[in-house]
Amino acid sequence: MAGKTLYDKLWDQHLVRQNDDGSALIYIDRQILHEVTSPQAFEGLRLANRKPWRIDANLATPDHNVPTTERSGGVELIVDPVSRIQVKTLDDNCDAFGIVEFKMNDTRQGIVHVVGPEQGMTLPGSTVVCGDSHTSTHGAFGALAHGIGTSEVEHVLATQCLIAKKMDNMLVRVDGQLGVGVTAKDVVLHIIGVIGTAGGNGSAIEFGGEAIRSISMEGRMTICNMAIEAGARVGIVAVDQTTIDYFKGRPFSPTESQWDAAAAAWKELVSDDDAEFNTVVVINAADIIPQVTWGTSPEMVVDVTATVPNPDKESDPTKADGIRRALKYMGLTADQKITDIQLDRVFIGSCTNSRIEDLRAAAAVVKGRKVASTIKQALVVPGSGLVKAQAEKEGLDKIFIEAGLEWREPGCSMCLAMNPDKLGNGEHCASTSNRNFEGRQGFGGRTHLVSPAMAAAAAVTGHFIDVRELMGY
Numbered sequence: 001m002a003g004k005t006l007y008d009k010l011w012d013q014h015l016v017r018q019n020d021d022g023s024a025l026i027y028i029d030r031q032i033l034h035e036v037t038s039p040q041a042f043e044g045l046r047l048a049n050r051k052p053w054r055i056d057a058n059l060a061t062p063d064h065n066v067p068t069t070e071r072s073g074g075v076e077l078i079v080d081p082v083s084r085i086q087v088k089t090l091d092d093n094c095d096a097f098g099i100v101e102f103k104m105n106d107t108r109q110g111i112v113h114v115v116g117p118e119q120g121m122t123l124p125g126s127t128v129v130c131g132d133s134h135t136s137t138h139g140a141f142g143a144l145a146h147g148i149g150t151s152e153v154e155h156v157l158a159t160q161c162l163i164a165k166k167m168d169n170m171l172v173r174v175d176g177q178l179g180v181g182v183t184a185k186d187v188v189l190h191i192i193g194v195i196g197t198a199g200g201n202g203s204a205i206e207f208g209g210e211a212i213r214s215i216s217m218e219g220r221m222t223i224c225n226m227a228i229e230a231g232a233r234v235g236i237v238a239v240d241q242t243t244i245d246y247f248k249g250r251p252f253s254p255t256e257s258q259w260d261a262a263a264a265a266w267k268e269l270v271s272d273d274d275a276e277f278n279t280v281v282v283i284n285a286a287d288i289i290p291q292v293t294w295g296t297s298p299e300m301v302v303d304v305t306a307t308v309p310n311p312d313k314e315s316d317p318t319k320a321d322g323i324r325r326a327l328k329y330m331g332l333t334a335d336q337k338i339t340d341i342q343l344d345r346v347f348i349g350s351c352t353n354s355r356i357e358d359l360r361a362a363a364a365v366v367k368g369r370k371v372a373s374t375i376k377q378a379l380v381v382p383g384s385g386l387v388k389a390q391a392e393k394e395g396l397d398k399i400f401i402e403a404g405l406e407w408r409e410p411g412c413s414m415c416l417a418m419n420p421d422k423l424g425n426g427e428h429c430a431s432t433s434n435r436n437f438e439g440r441q442g443f444g445g446r447t448h449l450v451s452p453a454m455a456a457a458a459a460v461t462g463h464f465i466d467v468r469e470l471m472g473y
């Protein structure tokens, strides 16, 4: 019998019951909650007169609707009534049910997918869910993590179990070493360019290979974060020493007396050498250079040195139509150079790229430079209050402010238009987030997905530029 993949192992370790119809019941170790997808779940509990089954398995924080400007005035200062009610409702529900919540003005508040790992709430070998598609982020730690719907949030709160169906196994192997100035974001955008936004449908993608092994935990989170953009609900990376080192001393990590046993168990969280995957995709790290999306789907991505595609050169009529539509929405012309795209705003943040390493990368580029005069706004939004504090300790805030970027409070911010940070109609934004759908960052807004270093380079030049060229790598 063939060996097991990491996904198989995690599944088997959490399987409570396998049903004949293919569905199964799996045990959920941790649930993370935010204000958008939890209100009806709590309401459901109330109506059924239930309590959460294991209160301390949950952690909550508001992120999507919080303003990122000065907010010491508390929840009442949220102008939009729907946003205000959502944040207040999360506060009230967590108070009522006794769930630990990092409220808006708690220094530990932030984007759920930054806060969970940072606190050690997400652990290797655990199952983690959240009513949010980018829960795939947590798979970077060798955890089985994916987004769930609101009714499932209620089910997990009530029973600590989830009805699920086992996915296929897919391996995306990135062989060789990444070049200087090429980051995890470029890797995942390149992968999506190769396999497409439906490439991972129905699969749990394990990211492996030499290049992935050499990437930090922050970078692995960036990659797993966008597994969902490749069609997979689950992205996963095997545990190694980098993973284990990340958890030392985090608030919810195993304590001193349990540490050795935990670390020994975590080391087993790798796919067996003879494990069989349903699909294997091999990518050569040397082929990856900084990436920029030009269209309205993450798979519409090219090298920064390339040109915008020409629909007349596309033989598949459906694809040609898709390119035409995207070019129209994006206000771009076929064959235009990517480096000729002028930008209006820059957004450095989101659960894809708002961790300390991302901020360091962006700061290294803007240091000693100024935001181009044609840029209306360049925002830096740390993923959590703790990331913000660390960045300030390192003086990164001063570098950003000095260069003319705005230094904000943590939250989802301009990743999606659920708070005051939005694009204007027709504006182009170099964004480190994960989705470039029509209207994602504001009505008529035009999103280009890039790495933090590339966004920073765009901020100081006003257009896309190969960051390796700017930095003289």
Ligand SMILES: CC(C)[C@H](C(=O)O)[C@@H](O)C(=O)O
Binding pocket: 036, 037, 064, 131, 132, 133, 134, 147, 416
């Ligand atoms: C609001 C939430 C349900 C949504 C998600 O599930 O991903 C959001 O976080 C997003 O990125 O679009």
Ligand code: SF4
Binding pocket: 063, 064, 111, 132, 134, 350, 351, 352, 411, 412, 415, 416, 433, 434
């Ligand atoms: S930062 Fe963006 S992608 Fe991440 S959870 Fe918030 S809205 Fe979703």
